[in-house]
Amino acid sequence: MSDVLANIRSRLAEEVSIAPLVTVRILFGFMMFAGALRFMLKGWVEQLYIEPRYFFTFYGFDWVQPLAGNGMWFVFIAMAIMALFIAIGLFFRFSSIAFFLLFTYVELLDVSNYLNHYYFISIFSLLMALMPAGRRFSVDVALRPQMARSSIPFWTIGALRVQLGMVYFFAGVAKLNADWLFRAQPLQTWFVPFTQLPTIGKAFEWKLTAFLFSWGGAIYDLSIPFLLAFRKTLPFAYLAVVGFHVITGFMFPIGMFPWVMIVLTWLFFPIDVHEKIVSRLERLFKFRSPVSVSWNPKLTNFLAYCLAVHLLIQMILPFRYLLYPGHLFWTEQGFRFSWRVMLMEKAASAQFYVSDPETGRVWDIHNPHYLTPVQEKQMSSQPDLLLQYASILENEFRSIGVMDPVVTADVFVALNGRRSRRYIDNKLDLSEVNDGFAHKDWIIDYEDL
Amino acid sequence: MRKFLFIITIALVFVSCNAPDDMVHCDFDQQAMLTNYADNVIVPRFNDLQVGVTLMDGAVQAFCATPTTSMLMEARISFWAAYEAYQKCSPFSFGPGLINGVSFRERFNTFPTNTTTIESNVSNATMVSAAPKSSVGFPAIDYLLFGTQGMTEEDVVALYTTDVNASARRAYLLQLTAELKQTAQGIHNGWSTYQNTFTANVGTADGTAISMLVNELNFDFETLKNFKFKIPLGKYNGGTVIPESVEAFYAGGSARLALDQANGLRNIYLGMGENGSDDLGLYDYLVCLKTGEGDDQLLADAMADQFTAIINALENIPDPMSETLVSNKPIVDDAYLQMQMLTPMMKSEMSSALGVQINYQDNDGD
Numbered sequence: 115m116s117d118v119l120a121n122i123r124s125r126l127a128e129e130v131s132i133a134p135l136v137t138v139r140i141l142f143g144f145m146m147f148a149g150a151l152r153f154m155l156k157g158w159v160e161q162l163y164i165e166p167r168y169f170f171t172f173y174g175f176d177w178v179q180p181l182a183g184n185g186m187w188f189v190f191i192a193m194a195i196m197a198l199f200i201a202i203g204l205f206f207r208f209s210s211i212a213f214f215l216l217f218t219y220v221e222l223l224d225v226s227n228y229l230n231h232y233y234f235i236s237i238f239s240l241l242m243a244l245m246p247a248g249r250r251f252s253v254d255v256a257l258r259p260q261m262a263r264s265s266i267p268f269w270t271i272g273a274l275r276v277q278l279g280m281v282y283f284f285a286g287v288a289k290l291n292a293d294w295l296f297r298a299q300p301l302q303t304w305f306v307p308f309t310q311l312p313t314i315g316k317a318f319e320w321k322l323t324a325f326l327f328s329w330g331g332a333i334y335d336l337s338i339p340f341l342l343a344f345r346k347t348l349p350f351a352y353l354a355v356v357g358f359h360v361i362t363g364f365m366f367p368i369g370m371f372p373w374v375m376i377v378l379t380w381l382f383f384p385i386d387v388h389e390k391i392v393s394r395l396e397r398l399f400k401f402r403s404p405v406s407v408s409w410n411p412k413l414t415n416f417l418a419y420c421l422a423v424h425l426l427i428q429m430i431l432p433f434r435y436l437l438y439p440g441h442l443f444w445t446e447q448g449f450r451f452s453w454r455v456m457l458m459e460k461a462a463s464a465q466f467y468v469s470d471p472e473t474g475r476v477w478d479i480h481n482p483h484y485l486t487p488v489q490e491k492q493m494s495s496q497p498d499l500l501l502q503y504a505s506i507l508e509n510e511f512r513s514i515g516v517m518d519p520v521v522t523a524d525v526f527v528a529l530n531g532r533r534s535r536r537y538i539d540n541k542l543d544l545s546e547v548n549d550g551f552a553h554k555d556w557i558i559d560y561e562d563l
Numbered sequence: 564m565r566k567f568l569f570i571i572t573i574a575l576v577f578v579s580c581n582a583p584d585d586m587v588h589c590d591f592d593q594q595a596m597l598t599n600y601a602d603n604v605i606v607p608r609f610n611d612l613q614v615g616v617t618l619m620d621g622a623v624q625a626f627c628a629t630p631t632t633s634m635l636m637e638a639r640i641s642f643w644a645a646y647e648a649y650q651k652c653s654p655f656s657f658g659p660g661l662i663n664g665v666s667f668r669e670r671f672n673t674f675p676t677n678t679t680t681i682e683s684n685v686s687n688a689t690m691v692s693a694a695p696k697s698s699v700g701f702p703a704i705d706y707l708l709f710g711t712q713g714m715t716e717e718d719v720v721a722l723y724t725t726d727v728n729a730s731a732r733r734a735y736l737l738q739l740t741a742e743l744k745q746t747a748q749g750i751h752n753g754w755s756t757y758q759n760t761f762t763a764n765v766g767t768a769d770g771t772a773i774s775m776l777v778n779e780l781n782f783d784f785e786t787l788k789n790f791k792f793k794i795p796l797g798k799y800n801g802g803t804v805i806p807e808s809v810e811a812f813y814a815g816g817s818a819r820l821a822l823d824q825a826n827g828l829r830n831i832y833l834g835m836g837e838n839g840s841d842d843l844g845l846y847d848y849l850v851c852l853k854t855g856e857g858d859d860q861l862l863a864d865a866m867a868d869q870f871t872a873i874i875n876a877l878e879n880i881p882d883p884m885s886e887t888l889v890s891n892k893p894i895v896d897d898a899y900l901q902m903q904m905l906t907p908m909m910k911s912e913m914s915s916a917l918g919v920q921i922n923y924q925d926n927d928g929d
Binding site: 302486494 | 793800907
């Protein structure tokens with residue numbers, strides 16, 4: 115046993131070429147540049163961060179607020195520039211930290227824009243910032259050759275691979291539920307738009323197709339990290355990665371995510387492949403390959419332990435939902451930050467009411483007065499957002515002179531092709547409920563789910 | 564994995580083969596449904612509207628030529644027929660129903676109308692083409708043909724004969740009906756070419772015929788619920804009823820028009836044609852998709868039942884609804900509650916089952 119541990123230890127500490135960090139840095143940088151550019155060109159800066167009157171904040175992060183005026187444009191322009199800097203390795207330490215901060219800032223602004231792959235980018239950009247990815251084949255090194263490093267301990271690459279592998283693995287674990295495996299839901303529902311495609315449309319009407327995609331997806335997610343990890347299975351696994359992401363990328367509106375994953379899973383290729391690529395690039399751009407210097411700052415051990423703790427937390431987070439009673443898909447308590455991607459179809463509607471106990475007057479709330487369509491959609495099925503909306507309404511009505519507004523709501527939610535059901539206690543004054551990590555017992559149980 | 568890809572390939576290769584029924588989730592002919600909608604619902608309804616507003620325009624011309632109480636009565640009757648025909652067309656503001664990117668509804672039926680603006684338009688001889696939407700369309704004609712509360716037919720006729728602005732008023736009224744006639748004819752003609760585009764535009768993604776139809780159905784239903792009931796009931800102002808905000812306030816036929824609209828919406832949902840035919844509709848699509856299978860009732864049937872409940876509740880409301888709002892508010896409230904119960908089914912369950920995005924806002928998912 116101790117032999118095994120010692121083996122792992124020495125493997126992790128083994129000095130390997132820095133090349134994988136360099137290739138991933140370049141690919142990641144250009145991808146993020148494209149992503150920021152796409153976001154701006156789509157008009158989303160305006161739509162998601164300037165136009166909304168209100169923003170739904172993450173618990174404990176309500177102090178994170180969007181910048182006024184054109185401030186958000188500057189954030190995105192800066193983000194794009196930092197991504198380019200990362201790619202070319204200019205002021206890498208600064209640009210990588212700045213990119214992480216800017217990106218994470220934007221993601222913290224509005225829960226209704228939460229996507230697992232944005233969360234992934236935040237984590238990955240932080241990990242990159244901690245590593246010496248700018249110390250070879252970079253502008254930094256061209257300017258200050260003494261910065262160049264040729265080797266790194268293997269655990270740096272290992273940590274990135276584990277992080278990447280976990281995204282797939284936990285996405286696979288999440289698919290191991292009755293709806294996904296035995297009702298082929300939500301895929302059966304999501305296939306409806308494809309049934310009219312020429313030639314292949316008919317196949318999307320078959321139950322078999324939905325079941326194949328459901329089971330295939332689960333098997334793919336659970337096995338791909340391991341298949342990528344072994345040299346023998348790697349080429350075929352990478353082919354599967356490309357195929358899987360290209361297909362899902364065309365089928366579903368998942369933006370940059372497929373392309374980011376296709377590019378980052380390169381990280382699993384053998385180190386000598388990366389070394390060859392980087393050496394060739396160096397020759398092409400007339401860079402001197404670095405003399406043999408290893409990266410060994412004083413904090414290496416500390417950093418290694420930090421990463422170990424980080425990865426451990428990452429492995430525990432997806433299971434925190436077990437601490438809550440009720441069905442995870444219904445209550446969504448412990449749903450986020452767990453790689454539950456493309457997992458359920460929820461359709462909800464929420465009619466809020468504000469009443470003034472002093473006068474007995476009641477107002478019906480017209481959600482579009484306060485929220486964007488995306489915000490309304492997200493708010494209607496997520497309990498913590500229902501609470502935040504109640505407090506938005508409470509403040510709105512206080513400001514027009516209702517001293518103690520009572521906020522109630524008729525919320526109906528439909529899950530994975532079932533009929534909709536009442537979601538929360540419609541007598542409860544939501545403005546009196548405080549959000550927190552405790553179980554929200556005002557969600558009505560879905561017993562036979 | 565290799566096996567998985569292999570099976571997928573096989574599945575796609577054998578696409579032309581027909582699988583047995585229980586192997587198929589739902590085999591639905593979208594194109595047949597769209598053809599039914601175009602041929603038996605949309606085009607006949609726009610034809611009725613076109614005929615209705617043309618007759619109204621003729622009756623108004625006759626009235627303006629000889630402004631008598633009997634000619635006024637003729638004009639009023641034609642107004643009702645045209646307004647009722649409009650109620651069945653209001654969910655179709657796509658394709659030819661969009662005029663320079665704006666829904667035809669805006670200039671047909673923006674209510675409550677602004678009588679101050681109408682009077683100033685009349686006295687300043689403002690052209691209808693230059694008048695704001697709050698002073699044109701059916702609501703403006705409603706005001707001009709029926710006059711304010713307590714006015715007799717003779718009082719109204721006097722405004723077109725002896726009043727200082729009589730000739731300007733006649734001119735404004737004539738332009739109002741002419742505008743509606745021209746637009747309705749334009750939309751009806753537009754459908755003769757748009758029809759094929761519409762029926763061929765299969766799928767349910769944003770921009771497809773079904774997506775437009777479902778979005779419009781929802782929008783029109785929201786209009787019925789919010790503008791015709793919630794606002795007059797005082798749902799947005801803390802409970803003070805606003806009788807003068809109802810549709811057709813001067814003519815006093817709000818409940819009747821609401822009933823027409825609700826019947827129109829139900830028939831779209833069921834796929835019922837204007838000639839009484841019952842062919843493929845959204846109801847049939849939902850039956851095919853079996854949404855809610857395993858629950859107490861299929862979504863398709865629950866929605867059909869709820870439409871019936873709404874129509875029954877509307878039939879209970881006596882006109883003029885502006886008076887019923889004051890004398891018997893609970894009866895109006897009940898109709899609103901029945902509509903409210905349809906909202907989750909129509910807006911979220913049905914659109915989710917069909918893969919249609921409501922109020923489409925472009926964004927990524929994961």
